[in-house]
Amino acid sequence: MKADEINRLDSESGIIATLIKHPDFSFYSENLLPNHFTNRQNRCFYTAICEMAKNNITTVDAFGVMQILESSDAMRRIAKDITIEQIQELIEMSEILARNSIEEYKLLVGNVVDAAFRRDTYQRLKECEDLCCNEEANDIQEKIYGLIDEVMTDYSTTDDIPQFKDVVDDCWNEIQNRQQDGYAGIPFKFDKLNEYATIERGELFIFAAEAKQGKSMMLLNCAMDLLKKDQAVLYLDSELNTRMFTARVLAHLTGIEYRRLTTGNYTEEEKRKIDDARAWLKTRKFTHIYIPMFDQQSIYTAVKKVKHVQGLDVLIVDYFKGSGEGTAFDSYQELGKFVDKHHCSR
Known part of the structure; x- marks a missing residue:
């Protein structure tokens, strides 16, 4: 057995022994899950002792642990060969192995969680390798991002x-740091709009209007204003390809009419304005992607790629088409799930 495996098992045994003496310590390790233990018996004991602590039981005895291990068919299958004698032996050994401070206990928990994270990450990477080697596998980009995100999310919680x-x-300092010209969050370009809302990370903001009423122009204005505030922006567009969108952006930044700009009917001075605008755009964290038909997979992959390459503060979707013919509330629910999935401001 390797040294790190010995240390890992020592930490697992130390956790169980400590919880036998101090079951309430389990409230400081709620991010530690039974499947993080490599030893099956330790998984069972940890589950049972945590359950006892939740029931305000302060003394752990063999009979109480066995009762919980036999409380359901699922638990009985997992703990089928654990005897009350083994539990009693473990309780007696806990006198030697138990830690008596929360700090020491949390160190043991950290060791076990770290080892579990490494195992799970390795397993996910092996699955990614299998996907890459399987020529018949479809949608591997989304699946790979999903596998990596899954393990990162599983281990992102804290027991503090x-x-x-x-x-x-700290909260007050954060509130003060977010104060900008009388607003919290990222203010919109239009002051009147800021009286009602600002752009907040993880929140959804919807511009709704009938066709040809200026939604896309409104979003373009917002995008350029965000770039001037040095925000990282991804613009997903279901209507304009990147060439046409670029023409609109340059017309917006330079004040040159769209038709004159696209036909080359501009002066030398205006040409310099266009060159300056192009040079400025190259300094911004901005990506425009044309996706004629939106779907969760294409959006998910685009967001993940951009987050890795340039970072992402605000995602603009022009425009989101709901999947059904439901009510406005149904569309709002669908958009809400969309926001929750991608975890960035819109």
Whole structure:
């Protein structure tokens, strides 16, 4: 057995022993899951002791643990060969192995979670390798992003539960840092709009109007204003290809009429304005992608790629077509799920 495997199992045994003496310590390790343990018996003991702590049981005994292990068919199958004698032996050994401080216990938890993270990440990477080697596999980009995101999300939680007195100052500092010209969040270009809302990370903002009423021009204005504020923007467009969109952007930035700009009917001075606008755009974190038919897979892949390449503060979708013929509430629900999936501001 390798040294790191010995350390890992020692940490697992130390956790169980500590919880036998201090079952309430389990509230400091809610991010530690039974499947993070490599030893099956330790998984069972951890599950049982956590359940006892939730039921306000402060003394762990062999009979109580066995009762929980036999409380359901699923648990009985997992703990089928664990005897009350083994549980009693473990309780007696806990006198030697148990830690008596929360800090020591959390160190043991960190060791076990870190080992589990490495195992799960390795397993996901192996699955990615299998996908790459399988010529018949479809949608591998989305699947690979999904596999990696899954393991990162699983291990992104924290067991720290600070009291409000410990966070109020940090929260106030964050509130102050977000204050910009009398607004919180990222203000829109149009002051009147900021009286009602600003752009917030993880939130959904919808511009709705009938066809040909200026929605796309409104979004283009917002996009250029965000770039001037040095925000990283992804613009997903179902109507204009990137060439046509670029022409609109340059017309917007230079003040040259779209038709004159696209036909070459502009002066030398206006040509310099166009060159300056193009040079400025190259300094911005901005991506425009033309996707004639939106679907969750194409959007998901685009967002992940851009986040890795340039970062992403705001995602603009022009325009989102719902999948059904439901009510406005149905469309709102669908858009809400869309936001939750991609975790960035719109």
